[in-house]
Every structure is written in C-alpha cells, then in structure tokens.
Amino acid sequence: MNTEAYLIVIVLVASASYFGIKWLVRAYSRYRGTRIVTCPETGRPAIVEVDALHASLTSTVGSPDIRLENCWRWPLKEQCGQECLANLDVAPGQCLVSGVLMRWYRGKTCVYCSKPFEELHWIDHKPALHSPAGLLVTWSEVPIENLSTVLETHLAVCWDCYIAQSFRMNHPDLVVYRPWRNDIPGGVDGSSASRHV
Numbered sequence: 001m002n003t004e005a006y007l008i009v010i011v012l013v014a015s016a017s018y019f020g021i022k023w024l025v026r027a028y029s030r031y032r033g034t035r036i037v038t039c040p041e042t043g044r045p046a047i048v049e050v051d052a053l054h055a056s057l058t059s060t061v062g063s064p065d066i067r068l069e070n071c072w073r074w075p076l077k078e079q080c081g082q083e084c085l086a087n088l089d090v091a092p093g094q095c096l097v098s099g100v101l102m103r104w105y106r107g108k109t110c111v112y113c114s115k116p117f118e119e120l121h122w123i124d125h126k127p128a129l130h131s132p133a134g135l136l137v138t139w140s141e142v143p144i145e146n147l148s149t150v151l152e153t154h155l156a157v158c159w160d161c162y163i164a165q166s167f168r169m170n171h172p173d174l175v176v177y178r179p180w181r182n183d184i185p186g187g188v189d190g191s192s193a194s195r196h197v
Helices: 003-031 052-061 085-090 097-105 144-153 159-170
Strands: 034-038 045-050 068-071 128-130 155-157
Touching: 003 052, 045 144, 097 144, 155 159
Parallel strands: none
Antiparallel strands: 034 045, 045 068, 128 155
8 A cells, every 4th residue: 555545544534533532522421410300219309310421332323322320319229220211311401400500590699799690600610509597508518309499498699709708607707897888788697688588
C-alpha cells in the first residue's frame, strides 16, 4: 500500500472514532443523573439512577437496555422487577431531580433579598432553603424521600443570602445588624421570611 492509502484509512478511522465517541457521549448524557419515579410497589416517589454506561453501550446495536444502577430502596428491595423504568420511557427529562428543582425555583424569589431566581448554578453556587422552623437547609441535607414534602413546606434562598445568613447565624458576635441604614425590610432577625410564612 502506498502513503495515500494509509492516509485515507487513517482519516476514515479518525472520522469514525470521532462520530462514534460523540454519539456515545450524547447517549450517556441522556441517561445519566438522579431521577424521580413512582415506585409501582409503594405508589410513592422513589429516587433512582439509570446505568447510563450500559444503556449508552447497548444503544449502539439497537434499542438501549435500560436498567437501574441505584435506587434509594436498595439493598433491601434490590431484586425488584424494576417496573418503575416504564416511567422513564414516558418522560425521562422530567424525571431528573435537577429538572424538578429547576422548575420549582423558576418564578420564585429569595425569601431574604426578594431577588428572582433566573439562572441556577448547581455546581458552585447552589441555592438553599428556609425551613418552617426558620433554619437554613442545603439540598445535601434533604433526604431524597422527603423531597416532595420539602418542596411544599420550605421557601427558596439564593446562594448569596445563604452565605450571609449562615455567617450571621453561626457568628452572631461578629455581625452588627443595622436595617435602618440600608433600608432592609424584615424583622429583628434580619429576614423578611416572617412575612412569607
């Protein structure tokens, strides 16, 4: 074989590899993430994770073989029939927990500063919650089985106010509260949450 033939083969292999990897990454991203489904056994919301790598690899030869990688009811109910996967076929994007939270924050304003939630940053500046008891709660503290209850009872807090109010609560001796100076509405505790509860 001459040099031109080798170059043609290299270009064809490189192109096939590029498009194949791009397709696999797209398929993988379609199935990855934590999702909320209705458990057929209990009739209650359950949090599951699809085996995204297996689904993307099996989709190369036909329809993907979707199976669960993790479920909050495991290991106790690990041998279930995984009938909840039928919910994923109907609306996979709407089952993602991040999608549920994005829709929940949409149209809400921060309970402290009243700033609307326009763009959410789930990696570096996660929004938080204000509990009915007046405590600040991060999403990592919320058990996934209590998600629907929390969404009904808690109020939205932006990242900036979460940091400021956490500091104020953890170090009250270092904070001087002067609402009259900055025209800050709210009660003695520095929040306007009392008006919303």
